[in-house]
Amino acid sequence: MSGINKVILVGHLGKDPEVRHLEGGVSVASFPLATSESFNKDGRKIEQTEWHNIVMWRGLADVAAKYLQKGKLVYIEGKLRTRSFEDKGGVKKFTTEVVAENFTMLGRKSDFELEGVASRQASKHDESTDSYDTMTDADDLPF
Numbered sequence: 556m557s558g559i560n561k562v563i564l565v566g567h568l569g570k571d572p573e574v575r576h577l578e579g580g581v582s583v584a585s586f587p588l589a590t591s592e593s594f595n596k597d598g599r600k601i602e603q604t605e606w607h608n609i610v611m612w613r614g615l616a617d618v619a620a621k622y623l624q625k626g627k628l629v630y631i632e633g634k635l636r637t638r639s640f641e642d643k644g645g646v647k648k649f650t651t652e653v654v655a656e657n658f659t660m661l662g663r664k665s666d667f668e669l670e671g672v673a674s675r676q677a678s679k680h681d682e683s684t685d686s687y688d689t690m691t692d693a694d695d696l697p698f
Contacts, residue, residue, distance in 0.1 A: 560635055561632070561634060562632070562634060562653050563631070563632050564588060564590055564607060564631045564653065565629070565630050565661065566590035566607070566628070567589050567626055567627065567628055567629075568587070568588060568624065568625050569586065569587035569606065569625065570586055570587060571586065571624055572584040572585065572611070572619045572620050573585055573586065574616060574619075581612070581613060582612070583612055584611045584616035584617075584619045585608065585609060585611070586609050586623070587607065587609070588606070588607045588629070588653075589604050589605070589607075590604070590605050590607065591605075608650065608651070609633075609652070609653050609655055610653070610655065611654075611658075612654070619658070622660060623660070627660065627662065628660075628661040628662045629658050629659065629660055630658060630659040631653065632655070632656050632657050633653045633654050634654055634656065635651060635653060636653075636654050637649055637650070638650060
């Protein structure tokens, strides 16, 4: 039996995506994402924030570069990857990243620059087409 490597995060971008273009024109975007949770300890509300390194490839990276900005709320699905690299001093380091497979922009319509574009879902399975889903305001939801 094989294992499952699935990550689901909802959080705010810590900074604008940084996009690089590799050989062959392959795009890769990376940015930090903050997720927060609250709990009570000794009658006080404590908020704990975790930072995640997000990496997006190819068409997904291009869409992220175009629509995601620091502070925006986003839903991300992906998988954990750990990789090693050598720092400038030649010391081997390890880092764990979330390699995104798709994302959805969350928030109000007014939070996004393009009129009528409140949600963008992209996936590695449909990198060649751009389709936009428009989210309704929370007041319009039937529940």
